Amino acid sequence: MFVLGERVRLRAMEPADAEALWWWNHDPEVMRWMDAGYAQPLVQVRTWLEERPRNAYGDVLFGIDAPAKPTAGTAEWQLIGLVRLSGAEPETGCAELNIYLGEKEYWGQGYATDAVRAVCRYGFEAMRLHKIALTVVTENDAALRVYRRVGFVEEGRLREVFRREGQWLDKYTMGLLEGELK
Ligand SMILES: CC(C)(COP(=O)(O)OP(=O)(O)OC[C@H]1O[C@@H](n2cnc3c(N)ncnc32)[C@H](O)[C@@H]1OP(=O)(O)O)[C@@H](O)C(=O)NCCC(=O)NCCS
Numbered sequence: 001m002f003v004l005g006e007r008v009r010l011r012a013m014e015p016a017d018a019e020a021l022w023w024w025n026h027d028p029e030v031m032r033w034m035d036a037g038y039a040q041p042l043v044q045v046r047t048w049l050e051e052r053p054r055n056a057y058g059d060v061l062f063g064i065d066a067p068a069k070p071t072a073g074t075a076e077w078q079l080i081g082l083v084r085l086s087g088a089e090p091e092t093g094c095a096e097l098n099i100y101l102g103e104k105e106y107w108g109q110g111y112a113t114d115a116v117r118a119v120c121r122y123g124f125e126a127m128r129l130h131k132i133a134l135t136v137v138t139e140n141d142a143a144l145r146v147y148r149r150v151g152f153v154e155e156g157r158l159r160e161v162f163r164r165e166g167q168w169l170d171k172y173t174m175g176l177l178e179g180e181l182k
Contacts, residue, residue: 005118008111010062010083012055017063018046020079024102033140034100057127060085064115066106080106083119093130095123112146120150124178135171137162147174151182
């Protein structure tokens, strides 16, 4: 099953996607505003994809496919990033959203906006969520533009929870209620 946006399609991740993820996780520009964690070998990333439980209410991970560039040969689609809804609980109807695009030549063309809209629509319609929440570093202007455009609003500020280049930075908590998706 695909979840379709206007230009992207969201699909289950495959073990064969491990190499792309591994490269993205080693790209300082991609990881600039993300919690990088500790370095993982490629085999670990592949094992994680092979062994993670199937997508279900509490954790849905999608690969974001976009139309491949003509230079990509015969492939029609190119994996450009990931989007995830995790931690959903029936009692609260709330899940957390995470997104990143690892293929930088696809940045700034509306793909993240399309993918966030598609996954939020899926969350509200198919999963019957009431709310989708996220946190974002207050300096991450591109991500803030995406989230605000689709209807997320700032709900709070977590002080000095992210460290980058020797500085402590704040994060916003943001939320989108059922019916607020734009
Ligand atoms: C943040 C991210 C998801 C945005 O993806 P995208 O496909 O480029 O987003 P969109 O094109 O839909 O919209 C981004 C907007 O920010 C703008 N933008 C891009 N880089 C920017 C920057 N450094 N400063 C300000 N605005 C920027 C784009 O021009 C676009 O402007 P618009 O609102 O006029 O269209 C992507 O850059 C990314 O994955 N970054 C690395 C990981 C990350 O930060 N993830 C989010 C963690 S909360």
